[in-house]
Amino acid sequence: MKIDPFKELNPPTKDGYWINKKNKERYGGQYISPLLVPNLKRVQEGFFKAIKDKKFMKELNEELLSFIGVNTPIHFSPELTKLAGGEKKVGKIFLKRTDLHTNHSHKPISAYSCCKLAKYLGFKKVLTETGAFQNGRAVASACAALGLDLDIYVGANDAKKLAINKDISALHGANIIEVHDSTKSLLPAMAAALRAFQSEPDSMYIVGSVAGPHPYPLMVRTFASVIGRITKKQFKSLTGKDPSTIFAVCGGGSNLESITYPYIKSNKVKLYAVESAGKGIKTGKHGATISGGGKMGVLLGMRSKVLLNGGNIADSFTEASGLDFSSIGPEVAYLHSIGRIKFLTATDIEAKKTFMMMARKIGLICAIEACYVIHAAIREIKKTGKPKQNHLIHLCGSGEPNVAQMMEFMKKNK
Amino acid sequence: MKIDPFKELNPPTKDGYWINKKNKERYGGQYISPLLVPNLKRVQEGFFKAIKDKKFMKELNEELLSFIGVNTPIHFSPELTKLAGGEKKVGKIFLKRTDLHTNHSHKPISAYSCCKLAKYLGFKKVLTETGAFQNGRAVASACAALGLDLDIYVGANDAKKLAINKDISALHGANIIEVHDSTKSLLPAMAAALRAFQSEPDSMYIVGSVAGPHPYPLMVRTFASVIGRITKKQFKSLTGKDPSTIFAVCGGGSNLESITYPYIKSNKVKLYAVESAGKGIKTGKHGATISGGGKMGVLLGMRSKVLLNGGNIADSFTEASGLDFSSIGPEVAYLHSIGRIKFLTATDIEAKKTFMMMARKIGLICAIEACYVIHAAIREIKKTGKPKQNHLIHLCGSGEPNVAQMMEFMKKNK
Amino acid sequence: MSKLNKLFKNLKIKKKSAFCGFVTSGDPNYASSKAIMKEMTKHCHIIEAGQSFSTSTSDSPIIMEANDRAIKSGMNMTKTFKLIKEVIKETNNDTCFVIMTYLNPIVVYGVKKFIKSSASIGIAGVIIVDNNLNSPEEKILLNGLSKKGIGYTKIISPTNSEKFIQQSIKNTKNSFIYITTYAGLTGSKNVNLNNVKKLVYKVKKYSKNMPTGVGFGIKTPKQVKQVSKYADVVICGSNIVNKIKEGHERRLSAPKLAKFVAKYVKQLSESTK
Amino acid sequence: MSKLNKLFKNLKIKKKSAFCGFVTSGDPNYASSKAIMKEMTKHCHIIEAGQSFSTSTSDSPIIMEANDRAIKSGMNMTKTFKLIKEVIKETNNDTCFVIMTYLNPIVVYGVKKFIKSSASIGIAGVIIVDNNLNSPEEKILLNGLSKKGIGYTKIISPTNSEKFIQQSIKNTKNSFIYITTYAGLTGSKNVNLNNVKKLVYKVKKYSKNMPTGVGFGIKTPKQVKQVSKYADVVICGSNIVNKIKEGHERRLSAPKLAKFVAKYVKQLSESTK
């Protein structure tokens, strides 16, 4: 198994913008305090140097294969196919098994790659933020493997919740710092990590999605695209062609970009992002930046679509902690603005029912985040799927962290 | 990726015995109530038919690859190599990443394969037992995937313990039955499942290790040996040769046989089994059937080494619930008796320290069971390893189920 | 002539079936168990004494609980021999004692020693639930016990094949063959008379003189009566064990408990044809 | 001439440094904040009023808390303009008001509208912490504000490159350039006088007449005195905000809180050379 080298298909400007040529809107950039400029420059220059460094990339790819285990299978699911209407009507449904990674989601790829970069650039310590400790765990594991110190910033309210990934982060030796600002949740934790980066220029900041100031969105999607590069090859050898559609859930957009990136210029492949509609878009309690009417704003160093509340950021709401984010990666917002990626939604209750269906009928315990995309994908395929098509759903994580929540749901719905 | 076909290297007699030619001791057999004879015959004949059925085996292999994800990587660990004395002194240490399977251990392979067989033979329901729900979860997942009903027998004391894999088994729809006999732990649960098999001949019993009456030990190791067959190919292509040593932990022996089986006739490859010495062999509180002086006995349908307490079975003791078993698979006992497999031990405290080391230095959360083998392997390699050797350790599971236990250990040992 | 053969010869003359009561040896403890067995000898032609094995793979929950009580009270093979020896000595009647157990307690006690002890005490027969027809232990035990005139009983059930039944008949020596009324656990289902008839006829077809014992789920005098029309031995277990449990829970003294159980056993026994 | 330029011209004549006090606009609430600012105009040449942004990427915990207080009390850009407008009207002295904020509140308020409102109210200058030198928003704001004679301040720190500093000087118009005493968060470390000296000299080298403001971590009258030897403006923030918090927690009424804070501000202000 060899990982195909990365090809830049959608370069931003040198300042980190993706520009919609029609309406001139810009996505991305680097909106940060001047005190952070040198730190970001070090990361940015280091990143471009590293991805051209053959030895670095060879080592990284080997470690992604043997430590993270990125060569996960693609699983044809006769049961999901049947649920969507049957092969004769809608074609076949496949699952990309990203849940089988070390640490059980797509996050470990960019986490490990960024930590490897940190080490390559001589940083001794890493700073990151987390909501439900998915990113926290992934970075903690990478830092342990690479011998780096780590501070994880987490909103004080999030830190209170019992979470297996929080304990695992601690077992890996991470230092967990509670953030008491504002809503005490993911957003202020991200801001706090960026502020810490300003105070500790000898540490490298790492972000958990394709968000943040340039070069983070670019860097994370470049590293994460390993998933898509492997998928593209696997899918060709499995079916002889590219998939007709690809579906991925979208909080910040990293798992979406990780699998779709290599296909963005393949116009025959339809790309779908699924957001969390929470209690329903109309209730206002949702995490759907695009589908829920987010506006352009400037947040955490980037210009992108944001859920706004006056000049401040509106709280997002969803029971999937990995999707609880009031903005979206700038490249994703750009790809949506040019019509390349279509957006769908699923509600929390639909996702939870899908979790039970997957556990009962497919035998898999899926990350609740993945259940939004599975639900929306089956609904869409039912409506628009055609015979002989192949549909690919990104099963982006496994559901151990959701077990307690789902046991409650099961008991209530017996 | 293609799975090499199974080759029978160590056939038992037609009655299911492995016989030590020197001392004429027999291991295995089928010691069961006559009422179970027809059920076992159905399983036995079905098993031999299925493994010769090309369509069945092709489907099974495809599903093992894409559903269980058996093509896990082999990871070279420079850090463990260094810990054991360095490459120049002892050679290299590799980890087989069985922790990356669906359900995170080796158990899902035989669980899925046996459930697939149950379906092939027309059974509508499966019966199995579990201690810490590793096997329970694996069988529950397989039954959900294959549309089979499931009763899981578990000792009432074990059922009381909080366990994420117990909840996951329930989410998969398994029916969990508490067993109040005797010690209310794994052994009476196994007996209870066998008894249920006697009452419900239309259900198929499935065992969680290479134990039980013929054909179970044979069947489980034959199915599980997929791990070893893939390993053999991978290791050759990685290093150009077979490993010098293979280390695996041993409770019942399924993960040991799963990786070592294809090598049992390759006499240059040294094979090591590691048992749990619990609080120390001398304290009597251990789970080491071989190293702790087990005697020949007849238990759960098989003739094998057993920890005895008069005519009854002695309780085993270890903090690793997957190793808490007072006997050992008959083929393993046989391979030990002819000197093919060497036995080592590690104590509970050594395993827990190794868990912390793996979390902190390697970045992996290993099943506590795997930590016994890692500890003993490093100790052995330090003593006997030679330059240019390659050592392979079976990392048989991931440690989510052990997080609570290890958090306590960490807090106490700060 | 072996004890059991003598029994069957006598009963044949009287055209009567034998009654066999099952108890776990040492349940709920040594003293009470001894009193119960002594009392039972008055009503039973055969007493099947179970030597407990905690990891039994064939007993019903009722018997499993009895096993637990016996093991907790310290029973083991040595004590079982002692108990039966004392009962035989102190009762001085013709009741046949059959030991029912699993292979492990025998292997641990020592197969040869087991045969010797059985013989010296005057055990009439042995049933080993989990000993396979083709196991090496089978041959040793069958031959060893037969040489001493001790009966050896195999169990067959409605789901066993013809071949298996024939082999089981062959391996049953100086004793009755044990026919279960259904495939399942002792005491777990309802008696299926049809099964009983079929299996008894089948056994008689292959071996005209093989005494047939029938057990599993026989609980009422009526059932005893019905079964005894076909079977040479009617075996009752779970409900007797349940009586022991009941009396034990009511904290009856050993003599009172024995009487309490024997009263029920008498009812059953008297229903045999 | 712009307000700030006028101020610097006057001070140059007096050979004095300016004192700039930072508060979060609307901290702890509209009424108190207004009273505080009014009182502070008596001692400050410049008042830097922070328009809160909950997701600030550069403020110290002290200022983050002030932001939280202000947001909870309902502050937003519109109210900040109203507050400053009232303070200017009701004090009638020469204190320059500088708005410090992040880009998002401005983008949401509307960039053009922001420039218009600033001009109509008489805002002296604007600092946007996270506006990149090369962003399209930078050009629009810099040009738009300059046209209205409103000052535009860039921030530089000891770790910035020569090129970045030169560009920052270019983008600073009608105002002082903001030099941080260290790379980190406001109020988080100790003042490094050496850094201050070096950066002030560097700025003067590139642009002889560029006024220099120095801030971050300046807490005591002694530090104010030392820094004012080099800087044209000495900026104090965190400790003033801390005083507001202290008074607020002691539940002082708006006028009392204003006096309490102003007393401390006066001490600092009087220490400027």
Ligand SMILES: Cc1ncc(COP(=O)(O)O)c(C=O)c1O
């Ligand atoms: C399993 C899983 N899927 C999806 C997400 C959403 O992140 P993103 O939208 O960046 O892929 C997360 C975030 O924690 C996650 O843990």
Ligand SMILES: Cc1ncc(COP(=O)(O)O)c(C=O)c1O
């Ligand atoms: C991770 C893991 N390893 C090892 C074992 C021991 O089983 P065996 O000895 O059959 O491999 C278990 C049993 O539950 C297990 O879960």
